[in-house]
Amino acid sequence: MSTVESETARERNKAIIRRVFDEFVNQGDFSVVDELYGDDMVDHQPLPGAPEGLEGVRYTIAGLREGFPDLHVTIEDISAHADHVVIHNTWRGTHLGDFLGLPPTGRAVAFHGVVVWRLRDGLIRERWGIGVESNMLAELGMRRLAPGRRGGARASRGAAVSTVTSLLPLLPGAAGRWKRLQEELAGPRLREYEASRRRAGIVRESFWRQGSAGADVVVHSLEAHDPGRAGRRLRASTDPFDTWLRTTAVEVYGIDPWAELAEGRAAEPGHGWTSVTSELTPVGDA
Structure with a gap:
């Protein structure tokens, strides 16, 4: 040419x-x-x-x-x-x-x-x-999707980060409770949430609600250098916020997603876990 x-x-x-x-x-x-x-x-x-x-x-x-x-x-x-x-x-x-x-x-x-x-x-x-x-x-105030941007869990250049994704069907009648949960995490409990994720070593976490064949499904994605260890930390934590979030998750999904992650096993039927590894470069403070 x-x-x-x-x-x-x-x-x-x-x-x-x-x-x-x-x-x-x-x-x-x-x-x-x-x-x-x-x-x-x-x-x-x-x-x-x-x-x-x-x-x-x-x-x-x-x-x-x-x-x-x-x-x-x-x-x-x-x-x-x-x-x-x-x-x-x-x-x-x-x-x-x-x-x-x-x-x-x-x-x-x-x-x-x-x-x-x-x-x-x-x-x-x-x-x-x-x-x-x-x-x-x-x-939109959803900085909880990237708590690492605020410092504690900031990734180093070239550090390997694993992304683990699962599908979490909402329990019947739980859609309203799920929406209120997201509003709490984005608003009054945002700082508690970010501190929790920094303690666990989570770089990024997101929850996306989607319709699937007439059912409500939440796509849960978590990035960490060691997702299994992050899950074990959250499962074992006695921090009041972590205890509250685990309890609420069971009310919404019927399971504790982070306990499933800690076990390193496939979730219950309908909760399909997948994992990929990527290179994460650092980002500046929000």
Whole structure:
């Protein structure tokens, strides 16, 4: 490919990504998905519960626009190299709808992020979000999802961190109690929660409520250098907050998720555990 052709391709790719934000994200025009994305599209940071492929792309943006009806993304900088496009952007919106199980707070949020795209033959094939999700959740007061950012459990550069994920079906009639639990952890008990996770050595923990075949399921994800040891610490803890959280979890899920983690075994039927290991680089103080 000649220099002129390469430059033309880069400008075409940047124009495609601008349309994603201008027409799809900001205006809610879902018709552009079939035009701009390839059928083999892979989103590496979708909303939890998103299906694969193009339906997952629609699911993620629909979820964001439901939670933030006035969502608007401003592209601060855009660059292209070969078949990749990098966006530095600012996300703004008002939390007026249910978002990942968090009821509307009415809070106006503004946060920054980086999104990397890979295109081929004029169609989007892959997407990576860097800092978008964590910055958004922090703005919503959900810093409990990353307690390590406040210091005690901060990871060192290049340290191996294991991510353990489980599916926790809510007990019948427990949806309201689960929502109140999330509100408590995000509000009056946030500092207790963060202190608890620092003591256990947990770098990041999240809970996402999703519908599954007519049942409510919570995706529980935990990152730690040694998840089993973190689970054992929480199971053995006599701290009043830890005792309260374990008891409440049993009321909501029918099990203690951290006790299951401590045993290093598969959870009860319907609670499928998976684990991956990643390299975590440090982040600054929140």
